[in-house]
Amino acid sequence: MSDGTRRARTRGPVQLRGGEPDPRREGTTTDQRLLDSRGPSDWVHGDPWRVLRIQSEFVEGFGLLAELPRAVSVFGSARTKPDDPFYAAGVELGAALAHAGYAVITGGGPGAMEAANKGACEAGGMSVGLGIELPFEQELNEWVDVGIAFRYFFVRKTMFVKYAQAFVILPGGFGTLDELFEALTLVQTTKVTRFPVILFGTAYWSGLLDWIRGTLVEHGTVSPKDLDLITVTDSVEDAVATIQRAEAARDAAGQESGEPAPVEG
Numbered sequence: 001m002s003d004g005t006r007r008a009r010t011r012g013p014v015q016l017r018g019g020e021p022d023p024r025r026e027g028t029t030t031d032q033r034l035l036d037s038r039g040p041s042d043w044v045h046g047d048p049w050r051v052l053r054i055q056s057e058f059v060e061g062f063g064l065l066a067e068l069p070r071a072v073s074v075f076g077s078a079r080t081k082p083d084d085p086f087y088a089a090g091v092e093l094g095a096a097l098a099h100a101g102y103a104v105i106t107g108g109g110p111g112a113m114e115a116a117n118k119g120a121c122e123a124g125g126m127s128v129g130l131g132i133e134l135p136f137e138q139e140l141n142e143w144v145d146v147g148i149a150f151r152y153f154f155v156r157k158t159m160f161v162k163y164a165q166a167f168v169i170l171p172g173g174f175g176t177l178d179e180l181f182e183a184l185t186l187v188q189t190t191k192v193t194r195f196p197v198i199l200f201g202t203a204y205w206s207g208l209l210d211w212i213r214g215t216l217v218e219h220g221t222v223s224p225k226d227l228d229l230i231t232v233t234d235s236v237e238d239a240v241a242t243i244q245r246a247e248a249a250r251d252a253a254g255q256e257s258g259e260p261a262p263v264e265g
Helices: 030-036 047-065 083-098 112-122 153-162 174-188 202-221 224-227 236-257
Strands: 006-013 014-017 072-077 103-106 127-132 144-148 167-169 197-200 230-233
Touching: 030 202, 047 144, 047 153, 047 202, 072 112, 083 103, 083 197, 112 127, 112 224, 127 153, 144 236, 153 174, 153 230, 167 174, 174 197, 174 202, 174 224, 197 236, 202 224, 202 230, 224 230, 230 236
Parallel strands: 072 103, 072 167, 103 127, 127 144, 167 197, 197 230
Antiparallel strands: 006 014
């Protein structure tokens, strides 16, 4: 009979109390069970094993990107065609960023992403592609110099932010909007600071901005000053100048404090 106390048992570094122990595990150790039994392989698809996969993706991403020069993440639709004016703008933008000394980071796919990678590559800059494993996604575009494909969106998003000085958002769909609002949330909540978020294409983005002003601001769900987090332009030159001004301000703030400017992310 039980004496009423809750027996403690261990499972690796975890201590458990209460419940019934597994009789199959009594009197054995983890390494013994590993070496003695082949058993079913379902465990490799369980959540604990996924944690290791997630960890490995962070390690691979950090290792690949840690020595990048200053960089800008450029987002936009995979459906943008080569004859679309925004494709040409993406090529021009990628080249201008490369000439200004920035690596160009994209999602590595076709369309607007390919355009920015192409511009950077042809201008002799560093062209980076951070792909994602999707059932319908193509491989990284041919203009990517340094690339990696992720399983998990949230790991990929971390890499976009951690190694970038700014975001430039070309016209796009749900994925582009997701990346846009992720960036705005991080800046609004000061998770990253002095981080330009630039919408390229005034006519394309005007309806969204009108909705933000007329609905979100009117209902008080965002403040009017939150609109200052967004820069809208049709000029590649203006986009690059905005990024350079923000970088200069960040460097100046670091000098005034007597410390190096913080690394974002």
